[in-house]
């Protein structure tokens with residue numbers, strides 16, 4: 001604890017300087033060199049609570065850049081952090097993601113305990129429980145950012161495309177997923193991987209449209225307390241791109 005008390009002010013100043021450096025940088029144009037300045041290897045970030053949607057998006061972007069480059073700091077992953085958040089959580093982003101084992105949010109955004117409020121279903125299919133969880137994160141925890149996160153080569157999406165192609169039904173409750181993803185298949189253009197990619201992006205954008213029908217979420221957006229953003233995770237590069245929209 002003594003060491004923590006000594007180091008934390010230094011780390012805090014380091015991060016403050018990094019954020020000041022970043023303030024003049026376009027969010028999506030962050031350069032690796034900027035990233036290198038923004039993180040101290042192995043540091044456990046002593047952050048103030050993040051309540052601003054844009055600040056939350058910047059934090060995710062920085063964490064994902066660290067992940068892409070293999071320069072993870074594994075923040076908020078200590079016994080001290082566990083003790084701190086045991087009493088109260090204040091995560092800064094909701095991640096509504098696919099269950100795919102390759103896009104674990106805490107890993108790809110290089111975050112730790114108490115940072116992200118995560119809901120996952122295959123193909124990030126929305127049902128009552130998932131929507132209720134998202135609304136809880138906004139209404140009860142005051143989380144300022146909601147990311148719907150699709151990903152490259154999504155198995156739920158390709159399975160749906162296959163079922164639609166064969167004019168068939170999926171077995172068991174998997175049909176629930178297929179029925180939810182099916183409208184996105186109409187947006188598929190091109191062939192092969194490009195077509196899958198279009199459908200994945202459409203599925204993300206259509207999910208956001210459904211979320212916008214939630215009175216709780218819509219009101220938070222209206223009041224400037226929440227941003228809802230579509231993300232797309234590249235399995236090969238580890239990069240998350242934000243701003244997914246419905247394909248033309």
Ligand SMILES: [Zn+2]
Nearest residue numbers: 098100154155
């Ligand atoms: Zn998936």
